Amino acid sequence: xxxxxxxxxxxxxxxxxxxxxxxxxxxxxxxxxxxxxxxxxxxxxxxxxxxxxxxxxxxxxxxxxxxxxxxxxxxxxxxxxxxxxxxxxxxxxxxxxxxxxxxxxxxxxxxxxxxxxxxxxxxxxxxxxxxxxxxxxxxxxxxxxxxxxxxxxxxxxxxxxxxxxxxxxxxxxxxxxxxxxxxxxxxxxxxxxxxxxxxxxxxxxxxxxxxxxxxxxxxxxxxxxxxxxxxxxxxxxxxxxxxxxxxxxxxxxxxxxxxxxxxxxxxxxxxxxxxxxxxxxxxxxxxxxxxxxxxxxxxxxxxxxxxxxxxxxxxxxxxxxxxxxxxxxxxxxxxxxxxxxxxxxxxxxxxxxxxxxxxxxxxxxxxxxxxxxxxxxxxxxxxxxxxxxxxxxxxxxxxxxxxxxxxxxxxxxxxxxxxxxxxxxxxxxxxxxxxxxxxxxxxxxxxxxxxxxxxxxxxxxxxxxxxxxxxxxxxxxxxxxxxxxx
Numbered sequence: 001x002x003x004x005x006x007x008x009x010x011x012x013x014x015x016x017x018x019x020x021x022x023x024x025x026x027x028x029x030x031x032x033x034x035x036x037x038x039x040x041x042x043x044x045x046x047x048x049x050x051x052x053x054x055x056x057x058x059x060x061x062x063x064x065x066x067x068x069x070x071x072x073x074x075x076x077x078x079x080x081x082x083x084x085x086x087x088x089x090x091x092x093x094x095x096x097x098x099x100x101x102x103x104x105x106x107x108x109x110x111x112x113x114x115x116x117x118x119x120x121x122x123x124x125x126x127x128x129x130x131x132x133x134x135x136x137x138x139x140x141x142x143x144x145x146x147x148x149x150x151x152x153x154x155x156x157x158x159x160x161x162x163x164x165x166x167x168x169x170x171x172x173x174x175x176x177x178x179x180x181x182x183x184x185x186x187x188x189x190x191x192x193x194x195x196x197x198x199x200x201x202x203x204x205x206x207x208x209x210x211x212x213x214x215x216x217x218x219x220x221x222x223x224x225x226x227x228x229x230x231x232x233x234x235x236x237x238x239x240x241x242x243x244x245x246x247x248x249x250x251x252x253x254x255x256x257x258x259x260x261x262x263x264x265x266x267x268x269x270x271x272x273x274x275x276x277x278x279x280x281x282x283x284x285x286x287x288x289x290x291x292x293x294x295x296x297x298x299x300x301x302x303x304x305x306x307x308x309x310x311x312x313x314x315x316x317x318x319x320x321x322x323x324x325x326x327x328x329x330x331x332x333x334x335x336x337x338x339x340x341x342x343x344x345x346x347x348x349x350x351x352x353x354x355x356x357x358x359x360x361x362x363x364x365x366x367x368x369x370x371x372x373x374x375x376x377x378x379x380x381x382x383x384x385x386x387x388x389x390x391x392x393x394x395x396x397x398x399x400x401x402x403x404x405x406x407x408x409x410x411x412x413x414x415x416x417x418x419x420x421x422x423x424x425x426x427x428x429x430x431x432x433x434x435x436x437x438x439x440x441x442x443x444x445x446x447x448x449x450x451x452x453x454x455x456x457x458x459x460x461x462x463x464x465x466x467x468x469x470x471x472x473x474x475x476x477x478x479x480x481x482x483x484x485x486x
Contacts, residue, residue: 003052003059005040006085006114022099030078038071045474058120061247061477066117073333076238076453080341083447091239102177109135113249122186139238151229156228162216170207176202195263201233203332204450207261221280228479231300236344243303244333274315282413306332322479331386334377335342338457342372358428367446371454376425386464
């Protein structure tokens with residue numbers, strides 16, 4: 001069945017790497033696996049909603065759309081991975097054993113994210129999100145430096161605390177469901193249908209715990225502190241996956257919970273909770289980006305900003321806002337994947353992650369500099385890139401539903417963040433190359449697969465900004481799922 005392919009293919013890929021190891025003949029197996037996930041998502045998008053594995057998995061329009069996001073960003077990351085490891089192994093910062101372990105874990109990571117978006121049961125969704133924490137903790141600490149190990153432990157401790165809150169929320173919601181008509185249990189579709197019969201007081205507690213818990217994994221304030229360390233210390237392809245996909249998969253859980261919460265409590269409760277978390281995340285990102293000195297941490301704080309915008313659009317909750325949220329998830333994933341892959345290459349050729357020690361990239365590495373420069377323009381929402389269209393939709397929806405003052409605050413913060421990121425990046429791309437750490441080492445040529453990933457990701461992001469094309473129908477169906485029209 002098509003619904004099982006996004007799980008089966010990465011699991012087989014992990015088994016293949018575990019048995020054969022990372023070598024020239026298997027280096028591209030991860031990219032093939034990611035392409036298979038993307039292909040299965042496209043097939044699933046054209047099928048009617050259906051279940052599998054005794055109702056534990058459900059493929060609907062929203063799940064198919066999220067699988068498109070996972071497959072697209074994973075394809076970018078895995079295309080660039082072989083060249084990344086060739087450079088790392090040549091510099092003796094990694095070995096073929098490291099590459100094998102990395103590849104096994106990345107395949108398990110893809111399978112866990114696919115399970116999360118296909119889960120028909122809130123309990124299965126929780127298990128899948130927890131599985132991503134376990135797998136990615138080893139990827140964050142892959143380099144085994146002091147900073148990487150500390151980031152991995154910080155990631156595990158904070159995200160485990162958040163996931164524990166989500167588990168408690170799941171138990172409380174199950175308690176409310178067991179005493180409501182319909183015996184929905186933790187089935188998400190059944191809960192959405194019978195939400196009006198849930199006890200409001202108990203459901204309110206469950207929703208707070210679930211949103212805080214999954215919001216931790218999505219990098220939203222106040223439990224966001226793991227994100228800058230984890231994203232800055234992880235290998236570049238892992239950072240691309242974590243920022244471009246993992247945060248969105250965690251927020252996907254919030255989207256599913258919101259459908260139930262709105263049916264039981266009305267839209268006002270989740271709107272207030274998510275709006276507070278969204279504005280707090282935007283304020284935090286703006287304040288810390290102004291004086292940022294590490295370009296990978298700069299990208300990590302930008303992820304907090306963009307997930308804050310996703311939370312803000314979800315708080316608005318109108319069909320226009322939700323369509324913009326879903327488009328933003330894909331556009332951000334593509335742009336951030338490009339930027340983290342580019343940042344990893346900058347680290348390889350300069351040996352430093354400090355913004356003030358990288359100069360003159362445009363003169364020395366024009367293709368890499370072009371990818372970074374246009375990636376930043378895509379990320380801050382300049383046309384024709386899709387983030388411009390999604391942010392425009394979010395702000396229009398905010399003013400339309402009467403949240404004008406809150407929307408204006410969000411808009412000002414987004415402009416401040418954009419100015420900070422352009423300022424920091426322009427210093428890296430322009431000017432003369434400094435002596436010392438920022439001087440390029442090794443080859444000047446960007447590996448062809450990496451260049452393909454950077455250019456391809458930006459072209460898709462730009463195309464989505466002009467027209468959603470075949471995704472338009474899938475977007476409409478996914479929004480219908482969230483607003484209860486199906």
